[in-house]
Amino acid sequence: MHSLATPEILTSGDRCFDEGLQAAREQFDRQPFLFRHFLSEHPLFQIPRLVEVVLSRPDSESYYDQGDAEIGQRWNAMPPKTMSLEQAVRRIQEAKAWIALKHAEQDPAYRELLDRALSEILPGSWLERYVKSREVIIFVSSPDRVTTYHIDRECNFLLQITGDKLIYVFDRNDRQVLSEEEIELFWSQDNNSARYRPDIQDHAQIFHLTPGTGLHIPVNFPHWVRNGKSVSVSVSINFQFHDRFRANIYRMNYMMRRLGLNPVPPGRTPWKDSLKATVATPVVELRRMARRLK
16 A cells, blocks of 8 residues: 655645655656645635535536445446535535535636646646646545546546545556456546456555645546545646547547447557547547537
């Protein structure tokens, strides 16, 4: 199990992260790694402030589910909710809830913090050249709550604020864990395409997050989470890349597989990759336009 000692809390300093984060920059979007941050006592992430956030915005700008969750459970198979979002936040200790307050950066205070944090994560022009969009998601979770197994399209820096959790992270390149078909389906139409099986569990790296520690999770690295014995608040600082080359290859392979073909995975034949990405790009854009016109 990977863990870091909780660092000294700095509430008045200018930095969000320990300087060790930059030392690990060569691992960005390649491997998961732990780092230290100085935001665990920041007033923006305390429960009273989060209740204010919930009350100030439509419920549609947040997501939450309630009840016991299994590791491999699909998001659309959760039990019916028995309380409102506001009630779930106020009663998070006993609510058995998992709450995601999306796009917190729309609030100017969180936006300022996001900009400062990203300037440390990705200093200089690298950020502007490669990052398409950025977001802050605040997760509030009940004790012992499981976040189900999934993959993300964002590059993620997860900061633990309150409570602790174990995160089980799998290698996106391990085809015993994550198949080409699952990745193709994810990039084409199903965000919940990655399937958990008990026999893959021993492939996971285990990270223990405590207040003041954080974890970098690269794009498409499967993971699931188990909270500790107290309420957990964590902050996800994430971004999507402009580069859609590899994603469009997967989308093209998905279409080819549906025609009964057996497409070559990305990275094996450069000229095929280039051709697939070139063909897929206008097709993907047409599909997006069609969805917007519906």
